[in-house]
Amino acid sequence: MTVTAEAYVLEAAKAPLVRRSLQIQDPGPKEAIVEVIACGLCHTDLGYADGSVPTKKGIPIVLGHEAVGRVIQAGKDFESLVGSNVLVPAVLPCGECPFCLAGRGNACPNQKMPGNDIDGGFSTHFLVPARPLIKIGSDSSKVAALSVVADAVSTAYQAILRANLVEGDIAIVVGSGGVGSFVVQIAKALGARVVACDIIAERLNLIADYGAEQTINLANLDPKELRKQVRAFAKGAPTFKYKIFECSGSAPGQVTAYGLLERGATMLQVGYTPSKIDVRLSNLMAFDATLHGTWGCPPEVYPGVLNLIEQGKVRLDPFIAYGPMSKVNDYLADMAAHKLERRMVMDPRK
Template identity: 60%
Template sequence: MSIQAKAYWLEEPGKPLVHRPLEIPDPASGEAVVEVLACGLCHTDLGYYDGSVPTKHPLPLILGHEVVGRVVAAGDGHTDLVGQAVIVPAVLPCGNCDFCRAGRGNACPGQKMPGNDVHGGFSTHLLVPAAPLVSLKDAPETFDLRELSVVADAVSTAYQAVMRSGLGPGDAAFVIGAGGVGGFVTQIASALGAHVVCCDISQERLESMQSHGAEKIVDVSGGEGRALKKEIHGFARDWKVPSLRYRIFECSGSPAGQLLAYRLLARGATMLQVGYTPKRVEVRLSNLMAFDATIHGTWGCPPELYGDVLRLIYAGMVQISPFVDYAPMSGLDGLMKKMADHQLTQRMILDPRK
């Protein structure tokens, strides 16, 4: 029995979304239909919406890749999921390729992203591969499941970046860009026992991170590179952390942030490129050689790691609620405009029934 979903379609970039039905067929073997409880609004959605980033699936397409919901139908092999609350990860790996078998499902060449490769969560329902769905059956009863939509992208991406960096207790984490993913990198690195220095151009964002894991904050707006490096490395020296244990997270996705992150490299240090910008920067790559240093790219998060992320959240070591706000999905066009005008300070979580 097929389901008539009500969805917000992107038909043409730069134009308002169109609210119309989507016919969802019975799930085939390996698929599931998820009734959307909430879907987060991400900056990536804005890129698709205004046409600055093309979607992989041709338009019309339903955007939205931060979904929490309940499985209402499942194909062969996954019928045990029916009735369960789940997160739909933003990166849905194929599960069978060399990357997936090596635990690198986040880099799987056959991965699907809701709201980019397939229809997403700006809808009452969506059809997705069942195997990567993350069950929320262990969530504390008092927990507002809607906030876990943010785990599908912002929190899990931050967790994967921290894991990829090899961060351990007592390390120094330098986080460039304290909003969104960078804010969660800060909380996770602190929860795992690192000293965290948060760098941003917004004093407001920096102050909010002081009560969420940042031991030191540095306003880098207008700062000169050499002086900033001296100040930030100075904190690590005070903590007696050798540069071998510097973990630098570039989360701003800006050329200035990337240049600062690169400048913070030192002997044996590790840098993670987490943010995105299409722009280029010019660096002296040979510094890596001279420092015996490492730079990793990092993308999304394999579904296997979600259990560890959720344990940190359930234990209150990573907090989402201070950083999110709720709105009806019918207000999507207005929210996109506010996001474009940099008027949203919170991550928005949308209700498809309103």
């Protein structure tokens, strides 16, 4: 049966998303149609909507890459998914190429990202590759919150795995809102001592209640003074235990994070900015330090982070606000004006 979706479509950059009825194509053998229960609003969506970042599909496109929903139709290889609630990862690897087979699916060259490569979750329904879908429970009171796991939380988790973070490490998180707030919580859950840095006092106050043992306000702070405070926090721990997470996605944040690299330390570039910075790369050589990029999260490691949420070690609700998808243009405007402190989780039926 053909499915008709009510979707919010980006038809022109800098213009509001437009509500349209769209016919969803029947699923191919490896595809599924997901009836969306909730979809998160990410800062990247704002970049697409205001034209600063082009989508790979081009326009028109339905945005949204943080969706949870129920599978209502699936191709013949994945019929067992029909009726299940699923989380749709923001990065959907092919599952078959050398990258995927080596456990590097998040770098898969054939990957599809909803709301970028293909139509996304700002819609009542959308068509996705079925293989990467992750089954989640049916408790409807908890399902909507899990939408933010598709990008914000899983990206944080993968960054932590990439850093080989272990108990007793010193996690230094630069930019403690959004993805950074989940890096803080996950690092703490895995036994690291966490210091959170930001320029916004309210964010630091919130994260102090959810895993940050110390917070540092970077506004007007001299880099030498910051380094001194971090060393004091580490209480003499060897600097190879420093795991620095750049989550601000800003040039000043990148300069700050890079400036914290010391002997044997590791830095993860988690945030995105199109800006460039000027650094001495040879510091990596001199310090025998490591700098990793990290993108998305391969589907096979999602159970690890879902477990931490189930156990209450990572909290979602303090960082989320719920609203109807019919207000998506208002939320985008609020985000552009830096007035959204929580991640919006939107209901496409409202």
